[in-house]
Amino acid sequence: MQHFPIFLAIAGRRIVVSGGGDAALAKLRLLMKTEGHINVVAVDAAPEIHRWAAEGKLTLTPRAMDRGDAICAALFYAANEDAEEDARTAAIANAEGALVNIVDNLHDSQFITPAIVDRDPVVVAIGTEGAAPVLARKIKADVEAALPASLGVLARIGKTFRHAVDVLPMGAKRRDFWSAFYFNRGPKAIEAGQDAVIPALETLLDEHIMTTDKAGHVDLVGAGPGDPELLTLKARNALDKADVVIHDRLVTPEILELARREATIIDAGKEGFGASMAQGDIDALIVEHAAKGLHVVRLKAGDPTVFGRLDEEIEAIEAAGISYRIVPGITAASAAVAGIGQSLTKRGRNSAIRFLTGHDTKGFADHDWRALAAAGEVAAIYMGKKSARFIQGRLLMHGANPDTPVTVIENASRTDQRILATTLSQLEPTLTNANLSGPAITFYGLAPRHALAAANTLLLKEAAQ
Ligand code: SAH
Numbered sequence: 001m002q003h004f005p006i007f008l009a010i011a012g013r014r015i016v017v018s019g020g021g022d023a024a025l026a027k028l029r030l031l032m033k034t035e036g037h038i039n040v041v042a043v044d045a046a047p048e049i050h051r052w053a054a055e056g057k058l059t060l061t062p063r064a065m066d067r068g069d070a071i072c073a074a075l076f077y078a079a080n081e082d083a084e085e086d087a088r089t090a091a092i093a094n095a096e097g098a099l100v101n102i103v104d105n106l107h108d109s110q111f112i113t114p115a116i117v118d119r120d121p122v123v124v125a126i127g128t129e130g131a132a133p134v135l136a137r138k139i140k141a142d143v144e145a146a147l148p149a150s151l152g153v154l155a156r157i158g159k160t161f162r163h164a165v166d167v168l169p170m171g172a173k174r175r176d177f178w179s180a181f182y183f184n185r186g187p188k189a190i191e192a193g194q195d196a197v198i199p200a201l202e203t204l205l206d207e208h209i210m211t212t213d214k215a216g217h218v219d220l221v222g223a224g225p226g227d228p229e230l231l232t233l234k235a236r237n238a239l240d241k242a243d244v245v246i247h248d249r250l251v252t253p254e255i256l257e258l259a260r261r262e263a264t265i266i267d268a269g270k271e272g273f274g275a276s277m278a279q280g281d282i283d284a285l286i287v288e289h290a291a292k293g294l295h296v297v298r299l300k301a302g303d304p305t306v307f308g309r310l311d312e313e314i315e316a317i318e319a320a321g322i323s324y325r326i327v328p329g330i331t332a333a334s335a336a337v338a339g340i341g342q343s344l345t346k347r348g349r350n351s352a353i354r355f356l357t358g359h360d361t362k363g364f365a366d367h368d369w370r371a372l373a374a375a376g377e378v379a380a381i382y383m384g385k386k387s388a389r390f391i392q393g394r395l396l397m398h399g400a401n402p403d404t405p406v407t408v409i410e411n412a413s414r415t416d417q418r419i420l421a422t423t424l425s426q427l428e429p430t431l432t433n434a435n436l437s438g439p440a441i442t443f444y445g446l447a448p449r450h451a452l453a454a455a456n457t458l459l460l461k462e463a464a465q
Helices: 022-031 047-054 083-095 133-146 151-160 162-167 172-191 194-211 233-241 279-291 310-319 332-339 369-373 388-397 427-434 450-464
Strands: 014-018 037-041 059-061 073-078 099-102 115-119 122-126 217-222 244-247 264-267 295-300 323-327 354-357 379-382 405-410 418-423 440-444
Touching: 014 022, 014 083, 022 037, 022 047, 022 073, 047 059, 073 083, 083 099, 115 133, 115 151, 122 133, 122 151, 151 162, 151 172, 151 194, 162 172, 162 194, 172 194, 217 233, 217 279, 217 310, 233 295, 233 323, 244 279, 279 295, 279 310, 310 323, 332 379, 332 440, 369 388, 388 427, 388 440, 405 427, 418 427
Parallel strands: 014 037, 014 073, 037 059, 073 099, 217 295, 217 323, 244 264, 244 295, 354 379
Antiparallel strands: 115 122, 379 440, 405 418, 405 440
16 A cells, blocks of 8 residues: 555645646535635636635635745645646645645655545545546445435434434444444435434334344353464454453453454453452353343453353353353463473373363362373463462372473463473472462473573573572
């Protein structure tokens, strides 16, 4: 894209046009739609320009452009139909700080004027960077046909009716209402005159209130380990359509950034040990919003099916008779193992991997320590920071080799990812010394691949100095 389309605030600002012939007339017809102050500088202005000047639609300076004529102008058009005069006047305007367009001279113009479909306040601008004027005309004709002529009037009337529509649940229901208004009922009503529009809006609103079905929908979405690029497309689409996003503490701000701009964002963050919002309250929150007919995205770190208390939420949603869908995500173990250059399973090393939690509702979680203590076992331990000493003790007690590699990955996939390579016997104090503040996952039985381990040791040494 060589030209970036913007809408320039022009009301009350000066626009200077040098030239008074056909080229100037064509531009003036467009410019007079704006609320800018137009000044035409021309030795020999066409009769229309004289008329417009007499009617106060623009001012006319009946001489050749001179220094000072473009001071404080926002835009300048060189429409002299004479290349030399265009270059001379454009140089003046440029020096005086106006943005310059030279009619029919794309190369020397600082901006170009698009083809416009005007349904003020709805304005569609079409540009082809000068490459295909025929195409622009065709697109303009198509857009003209697609947008009801009354759209501008409807948009202005609709604006005054906006908060009456607050009775409809926000999101899809409101969007349906407005689309029925702009493209169906509004254009029909306006045929009977502008006064018919508000009554038509009222009738339409009543109809929509009556048909608003009460059940919304819940997407239970995996947000992945933190890097927004590790979101699935399904997760992105759900965020794009969400009316309400209820998220965990571990979901990163970069990911929340991707939610639909109008969505309400609710932090249901829970700290391990000492909940800041009880699970029952979260279940109730989800149901409460969905029952209003809203599209709720319940956004959970990693994969929602891994240590996510998903089933409790599903039971509450099902009990309320609300539809739901699970959108899987990348779990912390997958991101973390990629971060240390290893695989979760490897032929000849481990043909199974366990996902363990360091603690459960009763406190530190118990596992089959004897089985885990056998050589070659690999486990990904979630929520294992506070329970590290307990896990270490249990494994050693059941005969695990103290030299078994253990790797702790903090903030996996994020820019502040940290890798601590240690052994079972050194897990504590390594963890205490590292003073981790982010989420961390522990791999029991896995060391970082060689090069990563070396770099990591260096980092640890630097940190210790
Ligand atoms: N459903 C999540 C896990 C929720 S339990 C998932 O699939 O990943 C919360 C635990 O996940 C944290 O205590 C930590 O052990 C782990 N975790 C989540 N995100 C992490 C990340 N980016 N890096 C390291 N561990 C993470």
